[in-house]
Amino acid sequence: MNTCFALVDCNSFYASCEKIFRPDLRHRPVIVLSNNDGCVVARSSEAKALGIGMGVPFYQVEDLVLRYNIAVFSSNYTLYADISQRVMATLEHLAPQVEIYSIDEAFLDLSPFSFDPSLPDLADHIRSTVRQWTGITTCIGIAPSKTLAKLANQAAKRYPATNGVVDLRDPQRQERLLRLMPASEVWGIGRKTAHRLSTMGIETAWQLATAATERLRKRLSINVSRTQRELRGEACFRFEDSPALRKQLICSRSFGERVTTIQPMSEAICTYASRAAERLRAEQLHARRLTVFIRTSPFDTSGPGYSNSAGAPLPFATNDTRHIIELATDLLSHIWRQGYAYIKGGVMLSELTSNDESPPCLFHEPQERQRSTALMEAVDHINRNGKSQIWFGGQGCSGGSWQMKRARVSPAYTSRWQDIPVVR
């Protein structure tokens, strides 16, 4: 049986989420900012048409925002995650096998239909159902490999005449599209690799697909030769029907204002440690290793910068906030240097194991472990409803100036009772 994948990708996902409950914004350009209101991370089609690039710092487009009456939002991940879940549930309703690839994309395994001429009709049906049930528009690319499905999807986005669906099962259509596409737009080819390919005389996706494999593998990496095989229609990247186990968990933020003393830095690190532990428990995991990192701004050229990290094993596999905060505070004291203006700090938990495979520690009384579990369950239960209501001393009291800026955040329309839209 031939492989056949479809890639469903939401259009301008975050910006589209902001538009769902704001019909007044239907034809207005909308942009969404990263955490700390730093960069533009999503643009509606109207905003793209105004030339606002992906990832540009907000301050560089502020004049455009005023001139064209662009609606600006801080990112509201609670809302986007909820809408994403609805989109994915819809896909699971319509397709036999769904692999959720990111917050706004999913692969469908359509191999049983690889010779079915009506596949584009199914894709149309999926698009219209997702649109009707969630308010989100999507584009769909169909092809025998994931990399080609990605490319088909890009074509569906770029050319309106496709009506949002590109079927790339036919080798002749593959060749036609690959000749049009620059190699730099292929999935897995980033800036560095594109530049190196260019020095080898490879500019288009077609040239990449037809280049000498051995030369690619030697001059670049094994991944590039895999990508090449994918472009030739050979599926190297498998369909993953169950999500891979998480290997690490990071919690970090840029600060709203620069941090110059250890007290607020310690509060921030304790807060991130506490959030990371919460997520660990929510996913029923334990961690065996913790890393703390802090750094000054890489864009600040006025003085010497500083960036450092320290990692250490936790005494045993744990998800108890107290253990994690204690070690985090200790690690911070090792890397802290007075005299710098810090922009960011964070924690990383690694060497993760699931609850049932985390071995009890030899020197850790079973009763103590039960007490720890019960205490954390109680804390999580109290905090479950919205704003954090109980926290650890090291986190300090709320309102530290290090907390991130989020000046233009929209309501939690779908996940907080007070914020549910009212129709009058």
Added chain:
DNA sequence: TCTGGGGTCCTAGGACCC
């Protein structure tokens, strides 16, 4: 003045061992 956060995989090089 103002530049995100969270992931994975690969590779090179050092430490260590026999």
Added chain:
DNA sequence: TCTGGGGTCCTAGGACCC
């Protein structure tokens, strides 16, 4: 004074993705 070869494991850093 002369001083091999090969293997594993770990870590840091690079590259890429959304």
